[in-house]
Amino acid sequence: MEENQITIVDEEGNEVLCDIVFTFENDQFGQKLYVVFSPIGEVDEDGERIYDAAIVVEGEGDDEGGSLLPIENEEEWEMVQEVFGAFLEDEEGEEE
Known part of the structure; x- marks a missing residue:
């Protein structure tokens, strides 16, 4: 497994x-670290990459990678989608 996976x-x-895709911090819902990720090789019905996001709970020891928690608050999901949308716009702008 690579560092960015x-x-x-x-x-x-199933594992x-x-x-x-990227990580970001936001304190709107408490100081939280979020990760946006994409399952490798999985696409939706239109052939587009699938994206998901979660809250990162960092491990306490140096060798503990931490864990992921689901985002259950609708307002929090909207914030993540907004940040992700801005990220995609920046990525598209850099490609041009």
Whole structure:
């Protein structure tokens, strides 16, 4: 596994390797670190990459990578989607 990848466990208990798209901190809902990721090789019905996000809870020891928590608050999801949208716009602007 590369540094810019994480392994998540899906609802069925399967391990899924994901690319980390980006991480960001935001204190609007308490000081939290968020990660946006994309399962490698998975696409939606239109052939577009699938993206998801989670809250990062960092491990306490140096060798502990931490864990991910789901984002359950609708307002928090909207904030993450807004930040992700701005990130995508920046990425598209750099490609031009």
